[in-house]
Amino acid sequence: MIDRRPALIICCANAHDVATAIAYARQHAMPLSVRGGGHNVAGTAVPDDGIVVDLSRMREVQVDAARRRVRAQGGATIGDVDRASQAAGLAVPLGLVSQTGIAGLTLAGGIGWLRRAYGTSSDNLAAADVITAAGERLHVSETENPELLWGLRGGGGGLGAVTSFEYHAYPVGPDVSFALVFHTWQDAQSALRNYREWASTAPDEVSSFAILWHAPALDEIPAEYHHTPVVTFAAMHLGDSAEARHDLAPLRDFGNPIADLSDVIPYLDAQRAFDDDYPAHELRYYWKSLYLTGLDDDALGLLTKINEASPSPHSTLDIWQLGGAFSRVGAEETAFGDRSAPFLLGIEANWESPDDDNANIQWARNAHQAMSAYSTGAEYLNFPGFYEEGEQVLRASLGANFERLIALRKQHDPTGLFSRR
Numbered sequence: 119m120i121d122r123r124p125a126l127i128i129c130c131a132n133a134h135d136v137a138t139a140i141a142y143a144r145q146h147a148m149p150l151s152v153r154g155g156g157h158n159v160a161g162t163a164v165p166d167d168g169i170v171v172d173l174s175r176m177r178e179v180q181v182d183a184a185r186r187r188v189r190a191q192g193g194a195t196i197g198d199v200d201r202a203s204q205a206a207g208l209a210v211p212l213g214l215v216s217q218t219g220i221a222g223l224t225l226a227g228g229i230g231w232l233r234r235a236y237g238t239s240s241d242n243l244a245a246a247d248v249i250t251a252a253g254e255r256l257h258v259s260e261t262e263n264p265e266l267l268w269g270l271r272g273g274g275g276g277l278g279a280v281t282s283f284e285y286h287a288y289p290v291g292p293d294v295s296f297a298l299v300f301h302t303w304q305d306a307q308s309a310l311r312n313y314r315e316w317a318s319t320a321p322d323e324v325s326s327f328a329i330l331w332h333a334p335a336l337d338e339i340p341a342e343y344h345h346t347p348v349v350t351f352a353a354m355h356l357g358d359s360a361e362a363r364h365d366l367a368p369l370r371d372f373g374n375p376i377a378d379l380s381d382v383i384p385y386l387d388a389q390r391a392f393d394d395d396y397p398a399h400e401l402r403y404y405w406k407s408l409y410l411t412g413l414d415d416d417a418l419g420l421l422t423k424i425n426e427a428s429p430s431p432h433s434t435l436d437i438w439q440l441g442g443a444f445s446r447v448g449a450e451e452t453a454f455g456d457r458s459a460p461f462l463l464g465i466e467a468n469w470e471s472p473d474d475d476n477a478n479i480q481w482a483r484n485a486h487q488a489m490s491a492y493s494t495g496a497e498y499l500n501f502p503g504f505y506e507e508g509e510q511v512l513r514a515s516l517g518a519n520f521e522r523l524i525a526l527r528k529q530h531d532p533t534g535l536f537s538r539r
């Protein structure tokens with residue numbers, strides 16, 4: 119999907135290499151991008167005719183079990199951090215697909231299965247090592263360069279190259295309760311209404327979402343439903359299995375599901391549950407988002423129509439349940455912005471052929487436009503389309519924090535070496 123030709127890709131082995139690469143870009147006034155996990159859907163890690171500071175060989179993870187801290191190099195993936203953390207019985211709040219990089223994820227927020235228990239990845243960023251455009255090497259924490267820590271927590275980057283991220287970690291697993299329930303399209307509306315009621319009272323140990331999409335061809339799903347529209351509810355519960363059975367029952371017992379794949383499974387498996395839906399280099403992606411003010415019946419009706427109009431069976435409309443710890447961080451406490459919305463809508467156009475680019479991108483844009491009537495107007499910076507709206511996406515995501523973030527970027531990167539948007 120991302121077809122760009124950088125002039126130079128510098129594969130870094132350590133922070134010294136990163137500093138050398140930045141100095142070279144500065145001296146030659148070349149555009150520069152850092153590549154973490156390379157998963158940004160807008161392709162912002164790759165500039166045309168510029169320099170890629172590639173951190174994909176910097177993936178070391180160290181766990182301090184006594185302090186419940188996990189330190190990872192800037193090129194680590196979610197899977198790298200999960201494996202090392204779980205070996206010590208810990209987990210860091212990260213995202214849902216294990217190949218995603220922690221860097222881009224954290225710098226723009228980071229929401230996953232632990233968001234309602236422990237917040238975003240960026241909320242749990244305790245410290246970081248940053249190399250600025252001027253080549254300064256800064257340690258960042260609550261007490262050292264705290265304004266920079268504020269900006270790294272969800273401001274979308276552009277403040278320098280982060281060579282290491284240090285996170286708060288929590289005892290999780292080794293097993294967790296994982297719910298995955300599929301309903302027919304005929305029952306979609308009633309099942310979604312039931313989900314809305316359940317989500318408003320579910321405890322913080324649960325993070326869930328509803329997916330409007332087309333059923334994958336899994337053995338556990340009757341063949342007649344394969345590739346037809348369905349609604350799926352997915353949830354992770356961190357409590358003990360009896361508590362989880364009780365709390366997830368309203369979701370699992372409702373109506374007549376066509377498949378219920380819920381189980382108690384290793385946390386590491388749950389973290390990989392959707393990996394197969396995002397095969398490397400096989401699909402094309404265009405993702406947008408909107409924070410929703412609620413999920414009234416009109417909004418649900420519109421969402422079902424949008425799913426029916428999807429030109430690709432791989433595309434999804436994801437309704438992420440928010441609240442809990444996610445919502446208890448003040449809008450100005452971190453650069454991330456307002457947390458008051460009860461749901462985030464992810465509009466994921468995912469498709470196979472370049473011939474279908476226009477139809478799929480237009481579907482996502484139409485969905486975004488139509489659903490904006492039910493939104494707070496804010497967007498999530500990790501699902502930015504192609505950044506074709508430029509600064510507008512950053513404003514829509516950061517809200518009142520926008521000016522403060524821009525001032526911070528100007529302070530640490532006056533010539534805009536790192537700023538692509």
Ligand SMILES: Cc1cc2nc3c(=O)[nH]c(=O)nc-3n(C[C@H](O)[C@H](O)[C@H](O)COP(=O)(O)OP(=O)(O)OC[C@H]3O[C@@H](n4cnc5c(N)ncnc54)[C@H](O)[C@@H]3O)c2cc1C
Pocket residue numbers: 151152153154155156157158159161162163173192193212213214215218219220221222223224225226227228229230275276278279280281396500501
């Ligand atoms: C399959 C898939 C699943 C996803 N699932 C989730 C999810 O569950 N939750 C969620 O919140 N998001 C999710 N996302 C979105 C994801 O968080 C963003 O795409 C994020 O940008 C990926 O980070 P990365 O390091 O892999 O990206 P990259 O493309 O490497 O980088 C993204 C941006 O950050 C900059 N950057 C990268 N590394 C550094 C660094 N070390 N220092 C400074 N700047 C850096 C890059 O220059 C670029 O602008 C998913 C994306 C994909 C493709």
